[in-house]
Amino acid sequence: xxxxxxxxxEPVIRYRVAIHDAHAHLFAVTVQVDQPDPAGQRLALPVWxxxxxxxxxxxxxxxxxxxxxxxxxxxxxxxxxxxDKNTWQAPPVDGVLYVTxxxxxxxxxxxxxxxxxxxxxxxxxxxxxxxxxxxxxxxxVDLVRPASxxxxxxxxxxxxxxxxxxxxxxxxxxxxxxxxxxDHPVEMGSFELASFSTAGATHEIVISGRVxxxxxxRLCRDLQRICHAQIALFEPARPRAPFKRYVFFITVxxxxxxxxxxxxxxxxxxxxxxxxxxxxxxxxxxxxxLLGLVSHEYFHSWNVKRIKPAAFASYDLDRENYTRLxxxxxxxxxxxxxxxxxxxxxxxxxxxxxxxxxxxxxxRRNGGRRRQSAAESSFDAWIKYYRPDENVGNAVxxxxxxxxLIGLGLDLAIRMRTxxxxxxxxxxxxxxxxxxxxxxxxxxxxxxxxxFARVVxxxxxxxxxxxxxxxxxxxxxxxxxxxxxxxxxxxxAAPLAAPAKAPMSLGIATKADGGLCRISSVIEGRAAHRxxxxxxxxxxxxxxxxxxxxGPGAQLERYATETEVELHxxxxxxxxxxxxxxxxxxxxxxxxxxxxxxxxxxxxxxx
Numbered sequence: 001x002x003x004x005x006x007x008x009x010e011p012v013i014r015y016r017v018a019i020h021d022a023h024a025h026l027f028a029v030t031v032q033v034d035q036p037d038p039a040g041q042r043l044a045l046p047v048w049x050x051x052x053x054x055x056x057x058x059x060x061x062x063x064x065x066x067x068x069x070x071x072x073x074x075x076x077x078x079x080x081x082x083x084d085k086n087t088w089q090a091p092p093v094d095g096v097l098y099v100t101x102x103x104x105x106x107x108x109x110x111x112x113x114x115x116x117x118x119x120x121x122x123x124x125x126x127x128x129x130x131x132x133x134x135x136x137x138x139x140x141v142d143l144v145r146p147a148s149x150x151x152x153x154x155x156x157x158x159x160x161x162x163x164x165x166x167x168x169x170x171x172x173x174x175x176x177x178x179x180x181x182x183d184h185p186v187e188m189g190s191f192e193l194a195s196f197s198t199a200g201a202t203h204e205i206v207i208s209g210r211v212x213x214x215x216x217x218r219l220c221r222d223l224q225r226i227c228h229a230q231i232a233l234f235e236p237a238r239p240r241a242p243f244k245r246y247v248f249f250i251t252v253x254x255x256x257x258x259x260x261x262x263x264x265x266x267x268x269x270x271x272x273x274x275x276x277x278x279x280x281x282x283x284x285x286x287x288x289x290l291l292g293l294v295s296h297e298y299f300h301s302w303n304v305k306r307i308k309p310a311a312f313a314s315y316d317l318d319r320e321n322y323t324r325l326x327x328x329x330x331x332x333x334x335x336x337x338x339x340x341x342x343x344x345x346x347x348x349x350x351x352x353x354x355x356x357x358x359x360x361x362x363x364r365r366n367g368g369r370r371r372q373s374a375a376e377s378s379f380d381a382w383i384k385y386y387r388p389d390e391n392v393g394n395a396v397x398x399x400x401x402x403x404x405l406i407g408l409g410l411d412l413a414i415r416m417r418t419x420x421x422x423x424x425x426x427x428x429x430x431x432x433x434x435x436x437x438x439x440x441x442x443x444x445x446x447x448x449x450x451x452f453a454r455v456v457x458x459x460x461x462x463x464x465x466x467x468x469x470x471x472x473x474x475x476x477x478x479x480x481x482x483x484x485x486x487x488x489x490x491x492x493a494a495p496l497a498a499p500a501k502a503p504m505s506l507g508i509a510t511k512a513d514g515g516l517c518r519i520s521s522v523i524e525g526r527a528a529h530r531x532x533x534x535x536x537x538x539x540x541x542x543x544x545x546x547x548x549x550x551g552p553g554a555q556l557e558r559y560a561t562e563t564e565v566e567l568h569x570x571x572x573x574x575x576x577x578x579x580x581x582x583x584x585x586x587x588x589x590x591x592x593x594x595x596x597x598x599x600x601x602x603x604x605x606x607x
């Protein structure tokens with residue numbers, strides 16, 4: 001999208017971002033309002049960031065805020081009144097209003113801002129006060145080069161359009177409006193940079209953090225294949241990306257994982273071991289996971305950044321934005337992320353089926369799926385999914401994983417009912433054509449909450465309304481054993497050596513806590529639940545033998561029958577004795593097996 005230029009009389013909202021104190025993790029951010037509201041200008045900081053559906057209260061990181069008005073040579077301070085948790089009110093002023101904040105930035109995630117002497121990263125939702133009533137104005141940002149060494153030699157990476165700044169340089173950048181301003185994260189530091197091109201778009205990889213023996217060429221080659229496969233999915237006739245430039249921001253840590261999508265970039269966190277090593281052509285589990293994350297976030301360039309639910313067509317950044325469709329926008333993205341790795345030739349079919357079997361098993365061992373539908377999980381993401389507690393496995397279903405299985409079930413059903421002539425790909429292309437293409441040119445609109453079944457019917461001729469009522473809006477699992485059968489793929493439980501040899505279990509999850517074993521969750525209906533054990537209990541001993549911090553697993557191996565055991569534990573500060581009857585651990589893992597012989601439906605699905 002071309003950078004919009006302001007007309008002579010059109011207001012421009014200007015920001016200045018400087019490093020106030022890297023060691024104290026403080027940004028100094030000033031917003032200049034040339035034409036403040038005559039009734040008194042209101043300013044607000046977002047309470048959440050699009051793509052991560054939880055109220056995060058970014059205003060809590062404002063450690064100091066002040067305002068001044070300038071009229072000619074006159075300069076005077078003006079008071080700011082805080083109206084609520086994230087909104088400030090300035091009085092009516094005659095002149096240009098300046099509001100300056102010191103913002104604490106010590107969140108190492110992809111969702112907020114982080115600053116130290118080694119690098120700086122921020123999302124606009126953490127730094128940029130919204131000038132209420134002028135969100136549609138052009139917004140400019142002046143990124144100030146640090147004066148101290150070595151920060152003075154830092155570079156800048158962002159997909160904000162340059163407006164005076166050189167590529168990778170400090171200076172001025174411009175956004176068409178506030179929504180665009182906050183959708184382009186910024187990295188500043190001594191990062192490693194690599195690039196590749198595909199389908200008319202330049203793609204850059206910005207790596208922050210030291211990675212010895214990094215195989216940059218392989219990383220570029222593999223990401224290029226992922227990107228091209230996705231672009232071709234949405235634009236098969238003439239593959240063209242919906243942007244001219246895209247940036248993968250990768251922050252490397254000893255251990256970590258996460259991603260957040262933006263309209264022409266994604267912010268990623270990965271463990272150092274996940275990146276490819278020179279001279280090693282293998283595909284480790286860690287690198288496979290990273291490629292899946294890259295694929296997931298890049299797919300969001302279409303599915304959620306441009307194809308949006310109606311609730312996200314225009315964000316309200318002051319409160320929750322509810323939709324029951326995250327199973328489609330996050331779940332279908334989760335279905336396609338590993339499928340794209342298969343289609344791009346990065347993994348074989350058996351590796352893909354193993355990953356798919358893991359998702360199936362994860363969903364089926366989760367008791368929450370019997371209580372909460374994927375649509376309800378989507379709606380309650382703000383208070384449940386992003387705030388898991390010890391009961392999450394009994395009460396909440398993941399709209400990512402259940403949504404992926406809904407996507408799989410629909411894909412298989414459509415392929416089967418149309419004899420392979422149509423698939424979920426046709427549905428995604430129809431969504432793109434109707435809702436996504438041209439979204440940021442003012443032509444896009446959001447998908448209505450009840451509009452998806454109609455799109456499927458128009459794109460494929462298959463009526464899936466009844467299936468959606470069961471799978472997405474009800475608590476019925478897609479019957480994958482039945483759906484996979486025509487494709488020559490068998491879904492079964494992972495085989496045990498012998499049922500009678502299955503290990504004993506209490507039906508709990510534990511974690512080490514100060515040298516003790518603490519129960520982190522109790523599975524409903526299992527032995528611990530029936531006996532009265534609870535999350536938070538510290539297990540001390542079984543039948544008089546001490547339980548180590550790593551849990552009771554090794555001791556349970558000595559029990560061959562479903563016998564009753566005596567447990568000693570602390571609940572809060574009270575010593576308790578509870579008797580529990582052990583049970584055999586059922587196999588909760590799944591296996592997908594490809595049958596012998598050719599299968600036309602399977603070939604069209606996974607090759």
